[in-house]
Amino acid sequence: MLGEAEYERLLTDSEAARSLVEAGRRHRHDDLLMQKVGLDSYGSMARVREIGVMLIPSEARSLLVAYFAEHPPAISGELYIAPEWYEDAVDYLPVWGAREFLVDGREAFGRWDNLAIFIDKRTGEVREDWHTPNFGKIKAMTPIAVPE
16 A cells, blocks of 8 residues: 555656556556555545546557457457547547458448447547437547557
8 A cells, every 4th residue: 555655656756647547547447546556535546547648549449359358249240440540639439340341341241330439538438329429529530540
């Protein structure tokens, strides 16, 4: 358990705090980070997150892979996460679907589900939403490369 001086150093030393926050995001559980630094409330956790560390694209990709392992999508063919994604200030939007469609161009494997998956850059939350009501957001997003 960290003493008060060490805890205060974590809040002021951005590199140390960034390291702890990134570890917490990889596990997608604030509780793990809270245990690691000996915090006892989510208010304290919010103080650590104030540093504003954002997920990098490769971390977002890892979260998506873990999400799909827990929630396999209902698609025909082999699941493929493309290296071409989109982003805005808040979220990443991965391109995913059947490899047979995205790589091989076989129309029969195209998705018809209207599903968009967003990954929050700040919290790492992976959330499903409909494409149609988010059309404006998606259209305004910037393309980025996320290596496999």
